[in-house]
Amino acid sequence: MINFNIAQWRAWAPGLTTVEDWRHWSQKPVVPCHQDEAPDVSFLPAMQRRRLSRLARMAFSVGWPLAERLEHLPLVFVSRHGETPRTFDILSDLAAEQPLSPTQFSLSVHNAVIGLWSIMRGETSEMTALAAAGDGLEHGVLEAAGLLNEGAPAVLLVIAEENPPKAYAPWIDDVPFPYALGLLLTPGDEWQLTLRVNESKDDAKSPHEWPHALNLLRALSTQQNALQHPWKNRLWNWQRNR
Secondary structure, eight states, X not given: OEEEEEEEEEEEBTTBOSHHHHHHHHHSOOOXXXXXXXXXXXXXXXXXXTTOOXXXXXXXXXXXXXXXXXXXXXXXXXXXXXXXXXXXXXXXXXXXXXXXXXXXXXXXXXXXXXXXXXXXXXXXXXXXXXXXXXXXXXXXXXXXXXXXXXXXXXXXXXXXXXXXXXXXTTTOOXXXXXXXXXXXXXEEEEEEEEEEEOOSSSOBOOOOSSOHHHHHHXXXXXXXXXXXXXXXXXXXXXXXXX
């Protein structure tokens, strides 16, 4: 069992940029019609913006405002699929026997987002990039809680997923649309997260239509006090204490 506060949160998806947008979506969640939009990161200089993929822009758009005026802020970045579009472009060039771009490769690795974050913010605090399974949100919270327990006054947790290339559609079916969620976690007992392990051989099947991060976002938007996230043999229980 771990305890923490969610001091602030921000989220982005195509057509969903404000708290009110997400409140309406949470009451009747649907897949956004237009998925080609990119978030506004005009707070960055143009030279820096050009290096960012849409996944990185999504992460920066939710994380940067939460980190405003905070120094020495550890970051936990979670993405199951990461920079899949960049990787696919590299593989396509390789298959076509085209020269590979060193810059494209360096920005395709899973920790590229936190590397860019560190450079652009001049941040040297501890940062972690997780490539977790369907319960990556919860593993990110565990990582952040460990940092809080070590004395960090706050930890920024960012979860982001990008639409995969169409070629991956038969294998990647857990990204209904591009989204990013940023949580500023602080010590406290507002939220409680517990894990129960199912000892049976049958994997637990999630009854939820949406990824865990979007279900948490719905709970935050509608003031829901409890929710459960099953994944394989793990059952995560979230409880808001006040």
